[in-house]
Amino acid sequence: MGVSANGSAAAAPRLRASGIEKRFGDVEVLRGVDFEVRPGEVHALLGGNGAGKSTLMKILEGVHQPDGGTIELDGERVSFPSPHAARAQGVSMIFQEFSLVPSLTVAENLSLGAEPRTTGGFLDDNAARRAARERLGRLDADIDPGARVGRLSTAYWQLIEIAKALTDDTRVLIMDEPTASLASNEVERLFELIRRLRGEGISIVYISHRLEEISQIADRVSILRDGQMVATEDVADVSIDDILEHMTGEQLEAPSAAAPAAARAAANGDGARPLLSVEGLATRTVVRDVSFTVRPGEVLGVVGLMGSGRTEVARALFGIDRITAGTVRLDGEELGLGSPRDAIDAGIVLVPEDRRLQGLVLMHSVESNLLLPLYDDLTKGGLIDDGAGGSIYQRFAQRLRIKTASPRTPAQQLSGGNQQKIVIAKWLASDPKLLILDEPSAGVDIPTRNEIGEIIRSLTADGKAVVLISSDLTEVLDLADRLIVLREGRVTRELRRDEVHSEPELHRLVQVA
């Protein structure tokens, strides 16, 4: 499993990056990365969170400048001081978030910034439409250039986005998670398009978390781990297991390192009465049929790919998304979850996925954010009892070690980790029975991440239950007693922690369960 196919094998590389170095402050994000793409090749780039994928792509796209190393395009040394420069030299990127203006037509979007004009200086709509039709025709995309983009489905958006990125000079096209928001038949169409572009000799760098796709579409795969390129292989020569071992740096069948969690799971026993039992849950979004139980003192890990319904299950249990079918019982009692208030009153709380948008009123003080769900019970003679509020704040700020200049500091001035602690603290203060955490460690520094782990453990020691939703499988394996795997709105696997022996194994379950 050594590094193979290194340049000498076939045609001269279209794009070659050698010894790329990049650091942000003290953090070395890329350490001498070599990466090359051949003409007419689909080259998958893989790596876990923080492996350096997006930094490498941003360097190739001209967003970041490398601190060391060289980039060659068709044997010629190049530099990309800006995305515009990269594009002019034939390297374009299609971002995960689309860059289209919904209120404009397809033709207007495609000509944005370079609108054709008549001799009188007015916009030439006909020319813009002709050009759009031509560019879409190249992709064999049947889209009316006069249609407003906002009325088209996301699959079309992506096509338009690709049409926008492709110019006559395009030599390398970088696609970041292009299938994340596509349905399965749309994915097939996208793959056809990718093969077509490959046939035209365009090189495609394909970034995805979905490993099955890699074997379907890619010719070669390169894997980054901790800022280094650990392998470049022909896709035909590697299995998903091989890829996972490279990504995690762990042997697939290695015995579990986290024995304590397994021991706890055993101690809890399978016989305990469930605190929460969910049966046949469905919502109007992606959740189709989800059933599971959580026992007191237990951490249930919920894993699944993006779009599997992880977050949506949490939203339904917290009364945000309406439940269209199924029952939710807490302590045996069926709950009607019409609003977050219903969930909170029953003892279910949620630390949401996006703490800045959903968790905090950023302009308000740390203290008022922490006390926000509690004010109804914090009154004396009808008025808010600031003394009682202050002491609750002190207790939880100390317990969670929230670092802030003052309780009155606006929440937006705190670090991501401390912000997350405020969101957790506001729910601990309401003394819930079940705490749901959705991606609690996203954008949080390592020490805080460990502290969040400690908080979760101390909660379960008090007999509370935790549902931990995370795409960080290391975290799930560290903390969960049991796991469920979601896929397309259904539970595909349910297992005890001690049934999972390694992180690559769990990765595989998430990918192909």
Add this chain to the structure above:
Amino acid sequence: MTNLLRRPETAGGADAAVAAPRATGPRFHWRDYTVYIAFAVIFVIFAITLSGDGFLSSNNLTNIVAQTAPISIMAVAVTFVIVAAQIDLSVGSVAGLSSVTTAMAIQQWGGIPGVIVGVLTGVAIGAVNGTLVAYVGIPSFLVTLGMLGIAAGLAMWITNSAPKPIIDQTYNDIFGSAEILGVPILVLWTLVAVAIGHVILRKRPFGRYVLATGGNEEAARFSGIPTRRIVFTVMLASGVVAALAGMLYAGRLQSGRFSWGQGDELSVIAAVVLGGTSLFGGRGSVIAALVGSLLIGMINNGMLILGLEFSQQQVVRGCIIILAVALAGRG
């Protein structure tokens, strides 16, 4: 809730939050104090230039407070509306309409039914505004702009644009001209309204929920706050308080007329924004809004003493509002 204006810090704030806590405690916000400074500066200017014309007489000063009462009272409720990241453009017209309905009901049935009808006018309009904004999801700017026209039109229609005199002296005393221990009752109305508004915004859970809803509606909802009900309630309250302001006009002027309060929405919103309340929602102060109202009342009074024509007054007022709001940190 559809926000009238996009909050600017959502994008820029992303970087701010990555850094560790930097500033020591809350920063000093100039805009929290602009209104007090502006008030002091203009007061001193008028005191010097107009001292010979009776500006400083205690009679004139109380008179400013009393005459500004409808604006001050409406500014209390509109502070809540703007803090909740909404707007109410209909307050001035609603005041005019309620002055008319109150006067007509007093003519028909007497004082107490008149007061009830006046309040119900505000309840009805506030409930319609609140339902459309909170539950139907139409932007408050559009709803209340439409309601501005509807209320003004109704007031003209049912009166044929004629004034409706009120001869019930008890009513005129309570809502207009009485004095208690030498203090005009309009001053007392103002003080009571401001006190109630201040306590609710600062000391009642409801006030915190309004602040949170305006600061980040999504996060408020994820904290278990019934954000729609909060928005409905502030719109309802704004209608009721506007009706009360109209009843005060009716009491002081001893009649109901469609034109009472017309255009007041501009003075009210200016007063609230002068008081440092953010047009993006999430922060605000009732007391500062009162000072903002009094500032506007004082400017009106000074210009009157100076003998400026109505047209000139409008120009000066517009300039001062733009200047003050610019100093207050652009909303």
